[in-house]
Amino acid sequence: MIRLLIADDHALVRESLKRLFSGTRDIVVAGEASSGDRVLELLRPGGFDLLLLDISMPGLSGEELMRRVHRRLPELPILVLSMYDDPRVVRRKLKAGAAGYLTKDSEPEVLLTAVRKVAVGGRFIGQDLAERVAFEAQSELAALQFERLSRRERQVLRLLVEGHCLRDIAAKLVISHKTVSSHKARLMQKLEVDSDAELIRLAFRNRI
Incomplete structure (x- = not known):
């Protein structure tokens, strides 16, 4: 059973996610938070297999929150679920410690697949995002080569x-x-x- 901590400051988003996961047999929402501080509070006793994180909540920045989570629970994987699809943002979050990144317009089945993969130590990025991130990385490398x-x-x-x-x-x-x-x-x-x-x-x- 995958025990999720959902972190998103929009109640409607949290409710939609809980409804989605309630239809599965292997994923359960074990906690929810609307701020970075609340995430850190809930993580103290442990009991979670995956943090499903919105990176634009009140308080701590997404990257700072991820760093604190990793210091406290280095084995806890983080899957970012965000409205931002900028490849530069994606790369920064992955560099900060996210094991996966999806946008909020992803199909439900894609999110379920990502949760299951990241929870067991894998990595996951939406296909379109992965292609754009790879293309930008190649462009930056080429720019350095031209210099x-x-x-x-x-x-x-x-x-x-x-x-x-x-x-x-x-x-x-x-x-x-x-x-x-x-x-x-x-x-x-x-x-x-x-x-x-x-x-x-x-x-x-x-x-x-």
Whole structure:
């Protein structure tokens, strides 16, 4: 049996969640809280298998509350159920210690699946959110990689994207064909790409 502590400052949300879980045989709502302070009070005696947490309640911030929960009960998994679907918010909550993240418009079956998975030590993010978080992480990595390019490498890349061949680039930059080839090889190494097509796609995705 999974014993839930529901933390949400909206009574209607808590009631809706309790009705949902009452229709299951393996999940029971063992407590509910409308503030971070109340969450910490209820956790003192223990008795919960999962904290289902809204991150925007009165009092403590969601991240601070998660840190305090982890200090007190490091083994208690936290599943965030929030109205926010910004990938940056999701990543911050996961970094702060959440084992899962769902938005409040998720389908009931998805929430039940997430509760069951996170309660036994797994991790869960809604599919759409997971894709957006992964895409943003890739974009940030690519941005860091582009920052490593020298001024000349950036010039060569921009001209490649515009469709110029190496000989034309050499003429435009008044450098040798061999030097252009060297710049191209280094920038491809820094950007971790293996082909011209992949290089162009990466440049377009990052608006180079």
